[in-house]
Amino acid sequence: MCFAAVGIWLFINWIYMDKCEKSARPEDRVGMDGMKIVEGMEFGGERALFAVRDVALKGCTFHVGESALKRTANIVAEGCVFEGKYPFWHTDGFRVTDCRFTPGARAALWYSRGLEMKHTKVDAPKMFREMEDLTLEDVEIPDAQETLWSCRNVRLKNVKVAKADYLFMHGADIEIEDYCQQGNYSFQYCRNVVIRNAVIDSKDAFWETENVTIYDSELNGEYLGWHSRNLKLVRCKINGTQPLCYAEGLVMEDCVMGDECDLAFEDSSLTATVASAIVSVKNPKSGHIKAVAIGEVILDKNLLAPGDCVVETMV
Numbered sequence: 001m002c003f004a005a006v007g008i009w010l011f012i013n014w015i016y017m018d019k020c021e022k023s024a025r026p027e028d029r030v031g032m033d034g035m036k037i038v039e040g041m042e043f044g045g046e047r048a049l050f051a052v053r054d055v056a057l058k059g060c061t062f063h064v065g066e067s068a069l070k071r072t073a074n075i076v077a078e079g080c081v082f083e084g085k086y087p088f089w090h091t092d093g094f095r096v097t098d099c100r101f102t103p104g105a106r107a108a109l110w111y112s113r114g115l116e117m118k119h120t121k122v123d124a125p126k127m128f129r130e131m132e133d134l135t136l137e138d139v140e141i142p143d144a145q146e147t148l149w150s151c152r153n154v155r156l157k158n159v160k161v162a163k164a165d166y167l168f169m170h171g172a173d174i175e176i177e178d179y180c181q182q183g184n185y186s187f188q189y190c191r192n193v194v195i196r197n198a199v200i201d202s203k204d205a206f207w208e209t210e211n212v213t214i215y216d217s218e219l220n221g222e223y224l225g226w227h228s229r230n231l232k233l234v235r236c237k238i239n240g241t242q243p244l245c246y247a248e249g250l251v252m253e254d255c256v257m258g259d260e261c262d263l264a265f266e267d268s269s270l271t272a273t274v275a276s277a278i279v280s281v282k283n284p285k286s287g288h289i290k291a292v293a294i295g296e297v298i299l300d301k302n303l304l305a306p307g308d309c310v311v312e313t314m315v
Contacts, residue, residue, distance in 0.1 A: 036054060040058070042063060044064060046067060048069075061081045079099065088108055088115075091109075091115075092112065114132075117134070119139075121140045126147060128147055132153055137159070138158050139160075147168075154173070159180075162181075164183025164186060165183045167183050174194070175193075185204045185207075189207070194213050196214075197215070208226075232251040232252075244268055248268070250269065262279040265289065267304055268285055270286075272291075281298065291313055
């Protein structure tokens, strides 16, 4: 009885998959733009639409399985649901709009380029790895752990991420605007980054970064920007203990530092204009610090050469 049941299941699954594959054949429907249209279909199993090109998917569901759209090119997905793992790997040019990636669709977009994603919710972790030329707009990622690793030429606008530990590792050439993040150890080892109008709650953020500029943003979390090079903060609000230590070429313009910002700037070279009080400054290596007030300036035997940072208050 068990073997008979398995045989019946395999036969039904074969009929189902054959029907799905036939419905997606290029000759079925072709749009005015030459794209093959696949609408309202359901897919499952392995490599359901492997290596297809020039396909518009509308209102389709990709059930549990793997690599549904692997090695594809010029794909449009509108109003689709992705439930299986690894759907977009090695994809060259794709647009994803009004879609949802369920928790089962983990690691959905890797090793691809030319992505434009809008109005989409991504409930799965470990998304966007080793990708190039990607734009996310009006996207929500509530479980963004280990997401956006080793990505280049990235643009984010109106994106919200949570549980985003180790976000944006080893990224380059990144532009972000209207952004909200909750998650630690973010933007480590990134270079050439511009961020505007963001709220970032992250300890150990921007470690060992190079050429990062942040405008009009709120940065909350301890140990901000350690070992960074050419980090520039403009009209930002900062809070968290021991910020901006071991930094080279740090620039701060009209920033505000919160009540938890003690022991700031240790071993850093910087030029800083702070439009608030600073709790304490410890052993800045060189440069110039000007603040409304400074509670304590600590210069001890561990001060590194040249040890000539000018520290002054505005009143």
